[in-house]
Amino acid sequence: MSYATTYRQLQPLLIACSLAAAVVTPAAYAQTAAAPVTAPVAASSLAPGVIAKVNNVAITDAQLQRAIQQSGLPDSPNLRAALKNQLISRELFRQDAEKTHAYDNRPEVKQAVQEAKDAAITQLYLRDVIKPAAVTEQQVRAQFDSIVASLGDKEYKSRLIQVGDAAAAADVLTKLKAGADFAQLAQQASLAQNKVRGGELDWISFKTPAQEGHTQNLPLPIAQALTALPAGGVTSTPVNWNNTYFILKLEQVRPTQVPKYDDVKAVLRQQQEAAALEKATVSVVSGLVKKAKIEQ
Structure with a gap:
């Protein structure tokens, strides 16, 4: 921790x-x-x-x-x-x-x-x-510009079911092929935290073909599988990533909706201020730890 x-x-x-x-x-x-x-x-x-x-x-x-x-x-x-x-x-x-x-x-x-x-x-x-560094308007604008530059021309709305092994993934696919509702099955079988929302993911946009480190924190194999699906499509085989298996459903595709800067700058500023506070806190705690005798 x-x-x-x-x-x-x-x-x-x-x-x-x-x-x-x-x-x-x-x-x-x-x-x-x-x-x-x-x-x-x-x-x-x-x-x-x-x-x-x-x-x-x-x-x-x-x-x-x-x-x-x-x-x-x-x-x-x-x-x-x-x-x-x-x-x-x-x-x-x-x-x-x-x-x-x-x-x-x-x-x-x-x-x-x-x-x-x-x-x-x-x-x-x-x-x-704890004195976090002040966040400037220029920093907030730079973050906004960086996010916009990372977006692709399309954005994707999808659902996901995460299971622990190939057998469970095969069982999920069998039930989907038999007509099971994806959202209900996600609530029943998924290991992901978003199971309570039927496996729903937020809208996401990234440049294609998807490249490592440029998928808005979505694992690359999942991003690649997502962009290969038609709207309404479900992955025919599970996506294996990090010893876990994923079944995806692409629900909608639309042109990327880029928000106005004035609509999101407050949120971006809060994010940067939180990051500055965390950095300042780590610095103070690290200094105290170096001078302390801690036994565990």
């Missing part, structure tokens, strides 16, 4: 473990919205940035904003009301639990506090030391 992969796996955990985070799931949101806090409160003027007080303990707008962000739901008055109620309820729970003095020294509480502290420290450290 690469250092960059490890960082990507840890990063959501670091964010989610923030001490002040108030996470709400859609189900919890619905429950909270249906059962608002209705306890009477004394009329008072709240300080700027404070949305509520529970026995003189302030709940801030910053806490609410974090809760909205963590929820992953669209911001709305209903969501804000539900999350505000949840924050109030959570503070009521905390205060009542604290009165008993039965929880402060429990091992699981101490461990949770330490883990949250470690996560917050690590998150801030990563923010301070």
